[in-house]
Amino acid sequence: xxxxxxxxxxxxxxxxxxxxxxxxxxxxxxxxxxxxxxxxxxxxxxxxxxxxxxxxxxxxxxxxxxxxxxxxxxxxxxxxxxxxxxxxxxxxxxxxxxxxxxxxxxxxxxxxxxxxxxxxxxxxxxxxxxxxxxxxxxxxxxxxxxxxxxxxxxxxxxxxxxxxxxxxxxxxxxxxxxxxxxxxxxxxxxxxxxxxxxxxxxxxxxxxxxxxxxxxxxxxxxxxxxxxxxxxxxxxxxxxxxxxxxxxxxxxxxxxxxxxxxxxxxxxxxxxxxxxxxxxxxxxxxxxxxxxxxxxxxxxxxxxxxxxxxxxxxxxxxxxxxxxxxxxxxxxxxxxxxxxxxxxxxxxxxxxxxxxxxxxxxxxxxxxxxxxxxxxxxxxxxxxxxxxxxxxxxxxxxxxxxxxxxxxxxxxxxxxx
Numbered sequence: 037x038x039x040x041x042x043x044x045x046x047x048x049x050x051x052x053x054x055x056x057x058x059x060x061x062x063x064x065x066x067x068x069x070x071x072x073x074x075x076x077x078x079x080x081x082x083x084x085x086x087x088x089x090x091x092x093x094x095x096x097x098x099x100x101x102x103x104x105x106x107x108x109x110x111x112x113x114x115x116x117x118x119x120x121x122x123x124x125x126x127x128x129x130x131x132x133x134x135x136x137x138x139x140x141x142x143x144x145x146x147x148x149x150x151x152x153x154x155x156x157x158x159x160x161x162x163x164x165x166x167x168x169x170x171x172x173x174x175x176x177x178x179x180x181x182x183x184x185x186x187x188x189x190x191x192x193x194x195x196x197x198x199x200x201x202x203x204x205x206x207x208x209x210x211x212x213x214x215x216x217x218x219x220x221x222x223x224x225x226x227x228x229x230x231x232x233x234x235x236x237x238x239x240x241x242x243x244x245x246x247x248x249x250x251x252x253x254x255x256x257x258x259x260x261x262x263x264x265x266x267x268x269x270x271x272x273x274x275x276x277x278x279x280x281x282x283x284x285x286x287x288x289x290x291x292x293x294x295x296x297x298x299x300x301x302x303x304x305x306x307x308x309x310x311x312x313x314x315x316x317x318x319x320x321x322x323x324x325x326x327x328x329x330x331x332x333x334x335x336x337x338x339x340x341x342x343x344x345x346x347x348x349x350x351x352x353x354x355x356x357x358x359x360x361x362x363x364x365x366x367x368x369x370x371x372x373x374x375x376x377x378x379x380x381x382x383x384x385x386x387x388x389x390x391x392x393x394x395x396x397x398x399x400x401x402x403x404x405x406x407x408x409x410x411x412x413x414x415x416x417x418x419x420x421x422x423x424x425x426x427x428x429x430x431x432x433x434x435x436x437x438x439x440x441x442x443x444x445x446x447x448x449x450x451x452x453x
Contacts, residue, residue, distance in 0.1 A: 040167050040184070043326045043414050047156050050125060050133045052111075054140065055160035056262045056287055057207075058185030058199060061136045064160065065107050072105040073097065073131065077113040090116040094123070097130045104131055111135040112143045125154050139207065141260035161322035162288045163187060165409040174406040178311045181290015182318070200294045207261055214257070219246045223254045227284065228295040232310040232317070232345075234337065235266060235284040255284075263287055267317070270334040270347040275379045277339040289315040309361035312405065313345055316359050316388060319409055320346060327414035329353075342372045347383075354383045363391045365402050373400055 042064055055061050065072070073096060077083045086092055097106060111117055124130035135155065137143055162182035165172040180192040189195035214220045226243035230236070237255070241248040258264035266282040286292040289311045298307060317333075324331050330351035337343040346357040356376050360369050365387065373385045377399075388405040395402040 040163065040169075040171075042160070042167060043164060043322070044158070044160055045326070047158060049156055050154060051135070051156040051158050052143075053134060053136045053158050053160055054262060055136075055138065056183070057138045057202065058183045059160045059162055060184040061138075061160050062109055063184070065109075065134060065136065069105040069107060069134070071103065072107045072134075073100055073103045075106070075108045075117075077108065077110045083113055086114045086117060090114060090120050093117055093120045097124060105134060106131045107134045107136070109136050110138060112137045112139045112141070115143060118143070122154070139261050141257070159325050161325065162318060164319055164322050164326075164412065165406075166411065166413045172410055174409070177315055177409075178289055178308060179293050181288040181293065182315075183288050183290060186290055196290050196294050200291060203261060203263060208257065214254070219244065219250070220254060222246070223251060224295055225297060227251075227255070227258075228286075228292060228297070230284045231286055231292045231296065232313040233283060234279060234281040236281060263291065265321070267346075268334050270336045270349065272349065273380075276342075279337045279339060283335050285314050285317050288318060305361060312361045312390075313359045315409070316357070316405065317346065319412055320348065320357075323412055323414050324348070329414075331355075336372075336376055338375075342375045344372050344376045347376075354380065356380070356383045356385050358387045359405065360387060360389045362389055365389055365391065365395060365397060370397060370400055374398065 042060065044064060046068060053061055053065070066074075075082065075086065075093065075096070077086065093106075093108070097103075108117060108121070118135075121133050121135065125133065133155065163184055164182075165174075165177070168182075168187075176192075180186055180196055183196075183199065186192050186195045186199055208214055208217065208220060223240065223244040223246060226240050229243075230240060235255070237248050237251050241251045244251065246254075255264070255266075259266070264284065264286050266284055268282050269278050269280065271278055286295070292311055292314055296307060296310075320333055323329070324333060331348040331353060332350050334347045334349065335343070335345055336347050336356070344356045345359045346355075348355040348357070356373060358369070358373050362369065369387060369389070373387060377383060377385050385400045387400055387402045388408050389402060390405055391402075392404055394404065394407075
């Protein structure tokens with residue numbers, strides 16, 4: 037399989053690189069910094085050495101003065117190393133540090149705040165469709181997701197099942213994050229029904245047969261492991277009563293597909309609709325992070341039932357996006373966007389659907405979802421993720437996975453939509 041170039045770019049400073057297991061952090065870093073000092077805390081022997089003597093890192097740096105970069109992989113496994121890194125950064129005599137992590141829990145407890153302002157925070161996401169180029173298949177992405185470890189596997193479905201089990205076994209159980217793994221397993225199944233929906237902790241508590249407080253703690257564990265995220269309600273200058281509950285998403289559509297039980301009573305369109313919305317969500321998060329856009333992702337839902345799936349708001353723009361798993365656009369599909377537009381005429385309104393044609397209906401741009409995802413690329417200074425450029429079909433694989441796609445290949449951000 038051809039190596040896939042990633043949109044992530046070296047920020048040129050000390051930085052944390054967060055991302056769930058299997059998103060390609062180590063692969064990218066080894067290609068980007070082939071001569072770096074490397075501390076692999078997933079290696080049991082190396083983990084033991086640095087857990088026993090974190091100051092060993094200072095000795096390693098002193099013994100290799102010519103190295104420009106030092107990578108500490110999965111730094112959350114030995115949070116005490118942050119104190120050593122902090123001292124070396126303050127002394128300004130060591131290399132540039134890149135600290136990877138697939139869990140924010142221990143780091144938050146162990147001192148990420150200590151490095152605030154000294155190390156940037158960056159994230160690596162699952163593949164974006166535009167990174168895969170011609171290999172991207174929307175239907176496959178909805179069922180097996182875009183986690184590189186799974187996408188590149190010879191048997192993706194088996195790899196996906198193993199990937200989900202890995203977090204139960206190695207991250208949750210081995211780290212002692214929960215006392216009763218059976219309760220947590222029931223919770224995972226129950227909360228899978230909340231994907232792309234308002235999160236009702238009381239309902240999840242009833243379904244999983246654990247207390248509401250326990251459920252709240254479990255959700256925090258998922259967020260700490262970077263496996264899930266919550267979207268807040270957009271409330272700026274609200275002219276209508278809006279709901280209070282955030283929406284819940286797994287970080288990848290494949291993880292949702294693996295955890296969501298299905299049977300004769302489940303409507304396929306309902307399951308596929310949630311998967312499609314989640315796939316758009318993970319792309320928008322990646323686009324915001326990689327482009328550095330001053331935009332925050334949220335959603336809008338009124339007490340009266342009007343809902344817009346995504347609102348991007350900030351210094352770089354104001355956009356509302358609705359996602360529909362349907363091959364045609366019906367008047368009812370546009371109702372919530374029109375209501376949002378009436379309250380916020382400053383916003384651009386877009387609908388993504390499973391049809392083939394780009395349409396303009398009552399001032400709302402309706403785009404084929406697969407085409408939108410395949411053409412969504414972070415651009416320097418980008419403000420609108422919804423511009424569609426014919427040039428974006430020119431997507432190439434890069435031989436070097438660490439090399440970002442050349443900005444010269446990106447279309448001018450001033451081109452019309």
